[in-house]
Amino acid sequence: MVGLHRHRDGSVSVLETRQRDLDRMSRFFALIHRVSRHYRTVMDRAGLSLNDSPVEVLGSFPPTSREDYRDILHPEALVRLGGDRFVCDYSSGSTGRCVLRLATPTDELGEQSVTERVFRQAGMRAGDTFVCADVGFPEIYEFYARAARALGVMRTTYLHLNRDFRRSLEPIGRLAPDVFLTLPSLLARCWPHLRSVWPLGRSPIRSLIFMGEPLHPKLRGEVAQTLGCRVYSFYGTTETGGMAGECDQGAGCHFDPTLIGATIARPQFVDEVTVQGELLLTTWHLRDHSIVKYDVGDVVRITRRPCACGEASPRLTVVERAHEGFVLAGLKLRYQTVFNALKEVAGNLDGLSITLSDLPESEGHTLMRLDIPERFRPLERELLEVVKYKICELDDLYQFGLVRFQLNFQDDGTPERRKLWRVSDRRRYVGEFAEEDAAGAGSNRTSGSP
């Protein structure tokens, strides 16, 4: 039985506490203590013993930050796994620098088991045609294709989208997918073309799965009605892998806490079985590049109330993003990442506002306007070089012609100076519900949308 366990520091973990689950958790901590110098040091410093209850160890374990992952765990894994074969997921952890998540064949299988569960919950079944559409990262979809094949899917396709959305989406009518997986911001740009491929409400698509970012509720409703399909959310992070997926009820993403553990920091109990707070994830199901209490940066609500679908597993709903950020064609960026990169050439930069708006389709995907104090105008060329080539997330999108940059120099000391520290998102189906300031105030993200 899944329970909400309150730790001594007040945080809450969603746990199965049968003896075999406790044994498995103990083995996990023994493993990371043996193979990870970093985690061994963390445990020793915190006075955590392998003889302690694993629930106690988890409760006292300090969170792992993005920076810990990038600067310590990633290089450590590279050393440890150097004699093996592994594959990589590319992530920056939204830090502007390329970081690799290494996955051995064993870890890939662990993640595949989670993915198969999510796909099954989203209605994927034997004989289906499965199409994934994205502007890049085909290796992610090759992995999904493997999970789909294990469920008996007949045909799997990675449909590559380039900046000519109309032309690149054109095969989808003939491919006639039963299950279609894509990213909300790409779906929004494809929607004018996708909506008219089939008669209203009569597309072959039975399940549309979205991941990586929230889907605007208006678009979600329109998609479901126009295509005549169900829409499912698939929640996860690059660093931990896929984690949870919605069922037909659309009332939160189901997850298996014995595979990926969820701990809620600074929790607030909504009722006796529902808790809300900052999400930390532990990858019980990974052996070779594990992570303990990874600080995802999302505020979530987790309930163990049984779902109307009949499944007893806990469900997760994203309430808001704790870290300021925005998404471009599926790639997450933080305001601070852009700001810090610009400071590399403009050391005393003290103001920046970012405005995102849709470009006409013939010109790309997104216009990113950067408002910068006038005195930095002499550095215009260097600043443009930074956003085009020095931030790994933007580098790809610029190369693909999906993002364009505009530097807008404003007088110093303007009365609207306060606005210089903002991200404004004016994109259709993205911006209307996702404007936030750089100080980290929460966005108005809709509940239920990862």
Place this chain on the structure above:
Amino acid sequence: MLDVEGALTAAAGRAFRLTRFYADMYEAEPGDASEIPFIGGTDYNRAAGLLDCVVDREAIIGILPPYYRDASRFPFTVPEDEAELILRQRRIVRAMKDLGVNFGMSPRFLIVADGRRGPFACEIAKGFYWEGFQTSITFGSGAADELRQEVVLHDPDYVVLVSGRHLRHAVDRARESVWLVEHCGDTPLDAPEYPTLLYADGVDLVGSRPAGRTVCDFDREQLLIEVNPASLLSHASKLMFTCFPLIRYALGRRVPTDESLTTGAF
């Protein structure tokens, strides 16, 4: 004219100085080409792992998947830094031009792969779409009817057969638009009437051969391909490596090049 022997000796010297593997292998810095041994996958049993074989672990930004996801002669994961990624992209562009791609026409590609060759196919796709070309991938079961149908559904300008190469005749397209991926570790396909991309684990893209031509084109600034006089097989050297050196590394087969015609080595 490139001083081939000088470039090889310089590359071997750098590999000796910058990596533990080549330092152990050579024991002393090679003074000329005669002091540089021909090596192969088996020699890498001397290395503890890939970090013995790379110049700067912090510069690694990605890996090169082997042709088969679950089998490779090279015992470790092959890494890449940004400079080598750019060099590899240069080879991809050269090969596409060699095979007649009109970059101004924004051609569409369909890559045909299976489960075993999926990650490898993805890496090819990334090289193609980096140039702005739509590059989709179909992961099929390997049946001729299915392949034929996929090509009709996608209607691409070019079909790239990473798997299902024996089904090339089933594709109802002009032969120039059906590319075959040859892997040095496999038996040669013997399909000179089809354009071919030649790959080797460790090196990734070696070169290309358009339909009807007998020799493989490759970037001589980046790669040196020689014949090992003992085995009569081809060995490659990366002359411009910055991350992962390969010096006189066995490709696993003889690669037909211009040099082989002029020297009569093949």
